[in-house]
Amino acid sequence: xxxxxxxxxxxxxxxxxxxxxxxxxxxxxxxxxxxxxxxxxxxxxxxxxxxxxxxxxxxxxxxxxxxxxxxxxxxxxxxxxxxxxxxxxxxxxxxxxxxxxxxxxxxxxxxxxxxxxxxxxxxxxxxxxxxxxxxxxxxxxxxxxxxxxxxxxxxxxxxxxxxxxxxxxxxxxxxxxxxxxxxxxxxxxxxxxxxxxxxxxxxxxxxxxxxxxxxxxxxxxxxxxxxxxxxxxxxxxxxxxxxxxxxxxxxxxxxxx
Ligand code: CO8
Numbered sequence: 253x254x255x256x257x258x259x260x261x262x263x264x265x266x267x268x269x270x271x272x273x274x275x276x277x278x279x280x281x282x283x284x285x286x287x288x289x290x291x292x293x294x295x296x297x298x299x300x301x302x303x304x305x306x307x308x309x310x311x312x313x314x315x316x317x318x319x320x321x322x323x324x325x326x327x328x329x330x331x332x333x334x335x336x337x338x339x340x341x342x343x344x345x346x347x348x349x350x351x352x353x354x355x356x357x358x359x360x361x362x363x364x365x366x367x368x369x370x371x372x373x374x375x376x377x378x379x380x381x382x383x384x385x386x387x388x389x390x391x392x393x394x395x396x397x398x399x400x401x402x403x404x405x406x407x408x409x410x411x412x413x414x415x416x417x418x419x420x421x422x423x424x425x426x427x428x429x430x431x432x433x434x435x436x437x438x439x440x441x442x443x444x445x446x447x448x449x450x451x452x453x454x455x456x457x458x459x460x461x462x463x464x465x466x467x468x469x470x471x472x473x474x475x476x477x478x479x480x481x482x483x484x485x486x487x488x489x490x491x492x493x494x495x496x497x498x499x500x501x502x503x504x505x506x507x508x509x
Contacts, residue, residue, distance in 0.1 A: 254286075256272055256283055256287040256288075257270065257271060257272060257284065257291055261301065262442075264442075264450070265300055265302040265303070266301075266302065266303045266304070267301045267305070268307070269288065269291050269304060269305070269307075270306075270307050271284065271306075271307070271308040271309070271314055272309070274309060274311070274312075277312050277315035278309070278313065278315060278361065279320075280314060280316065280360045280361070281318040282318070282321065285335060285338045285342070286335075288342060289337075289338035289339070289341040292342055293341050295345070296345060296347065299453075301347065302347065302448070302456070303348045303349070303445040303448050303449045304349045305445045306349060306352070307352040307354070307437070308354070309354065311354065311355050312356050313352075313354060313355060313356060314361025314364060316358045316361050316362070330391065339392055342364070342367060343367055343393065345367075346460065346461070347453070347456065347460070348370070350372065350444060350445050350448075351372070351441070352437035352440070352441035352442075353365055353373040353437055354374045354376070354435070354438075355378070356377070356378045356379075356416065357377065357378070358379075358381070358416065359382055359383055359390065360390075360394075362379050362380065362381060363392045363394045365379070366401060367393070367397075370429045370441075371429050372428075372441040373431055373432070374419065374433065374435065375419050375432070376419065377418075377419040377422070377431075378419070379419075379422045380410060380414065380417065381414060383414070384411065384413070385414045394411070397467075401427055402425040406421075451506065452488065452490035452491070452494065452506040452508070453490075454485065454488050455488065458481040458485050462474075462477065462481045488509060489509040490504075490508065494506070
């Protein structure tokens with residue numbers, strides 16, 4: 253694994269992935285995106301990983317796409333197949349992913365946070381899409397996910413002005429799950445990750461897929477998909493264990509089957 257993304261699996265089956273390019277404010281160069289996608293591809297098929305906790309360190313989450321790559325290579329970056337496939341691997345990571353945001357999440361960094369299922373932000377966090385100042389706008393899903401998550405009014409303001417919002421505004425807009433004092437985001441995210449990691453893994457994946465369908469398909473299709481997915485959860489050994497443990501008044505032991 254490249255040192256652009258530091259990786260540690262803790263005793264709660266939570267994989268901590270930390271963006272580690274502080275000298276460039278964690279800008280998402282292609283090597284960094286590739287390292288993150290590689291770690292997530294491996295985590296997707298590793299039974300020991302139940303939840304991923306993504307962070308950028310104490311000072312910043314991420315300053316966005318690597319502007320120096322655009323300068324050096326122009327539009328070729330946009331059409332780079334590998335970059336597109338790597339970003340798609342991050343977008344489609346099937347297990348729960350929690351982001352811990354300290355400092356700023358700008359541009360592609362904000363888009364990365366929008367890919368997390370739960371976002372814990374420090375009170376000093378800021379979220380913004382400064383791309384307009386570069387003659388651009390978000391190109392890794394930001395226009396779609398910000399509009400669907402926060403609504404048109406705030407998405408337009410963010411994207412058309414380039415001005416960031418503070419953590420409290422992001423919380424009000426539903427872009428963030430919880431706020432914590434500065435410096436505590438990873439700790440709180442770790443506690444939530446441990447709580448989720450103890451839940452039945454198949455049901456977690458199915459539940460995530462079902463919620464994400466709400467962003468993709470009309471209500472009737474989403475409801476149908478929910479029924480199909482819950483039928484799969486119903487057929488698991490873990491569902492039987494959960495119900496048996498409830499009847500026997502003991503904690504369940506989930507095996508991911
Ligand atoms: N890309 C590359 N390098 C960066 C980036 C970046 N996004 N951000 C910071 N850096 C580098 C700086 O160039 C500097 O390098 P050097 O020391 O070699 O000069 C180093 O990091 C430190 O930067 P600062 O001195 O500016 O650090 P500060 O702590 O003072 O400020 C900020 C941090 C506020 C984050 C500031 O650096 C900043 O405004 N950065 C740019 C933020 C930005 O515009 N982000 C949007 C990028 S575009 C994008 O995300 C999506 C585009 C569309 C994608 C399409 C898909 C292909």
